[in-house]
Amino acid sequence: MAPVPKPDAKALSAAFALVFRQGRSPPSCPLPDDAGLLNRILDTAPDATPAACRDALVRVRRLSFDAVEICSAFRQGDYGNGDEAQAAALADLEEKNPHFSETEYRTAFAVGMIWAGMQ
Numbered sequence: 001m002a003p004v005p006k007p008d009a010k011a012l013s014a015a016f017a018l019v020f021r022q023g024r025s026p027p028s029c030p031l032p033d034d035a036g037l038l039n040r041i042l043d044t045a046p047d048a049t050p051a052a053c054r055d056a057l058v059r060v061r062r063l064s065f066d067a068v069e070i071c072s073a074f075r076q077g078d079y080g081n082g083d084e085a086q087a088a089a090l091a092d093l094e095e096k097n098p099h100f101s102e103t104e105y106r107t108a109f110a111v112g113m114i115w116a117g118m119q
Contacts, residue, residue, distance in 0.1 A: 007056055016063075018044075034057065067109060070096075070109075073089070089109065093108060093109060
């Protein structure tokens with residue numbers, strides 16, 4: 001598998017914060033407000049290109065979908081039990097979604113657990 005190109009770090013961080021920390025329309029919801037999110041990302045990362053901001057939003061959208069899927073599987077015991085199970089789920093989330101920080105993976109997992117419980 002070819003390596004995934006590195007995203008614009010500031011745009012990715014801005015997109016992540018808007019979705020996972022500030023409770024904006026989560027990209028995993030059926031009708032997210034992409035235009036509003038993109039404008040906020042551009043405001044936070046003014047040096048990033050619009051294409052880099054769209055890429056960041058796509059990556060965060062994918063992370064949000066994967067977080068819900070992985071957390072649903074985790075809640076069902078598909079990763080086993082205990083700390084090893086959570087570590088395996090986090091490793092899966094990181095493998096599917098490279099270039100986020102360890103803190104962002106942990107936050108995505110925590111929020112994913114909430115979203116998975118709402119299904």
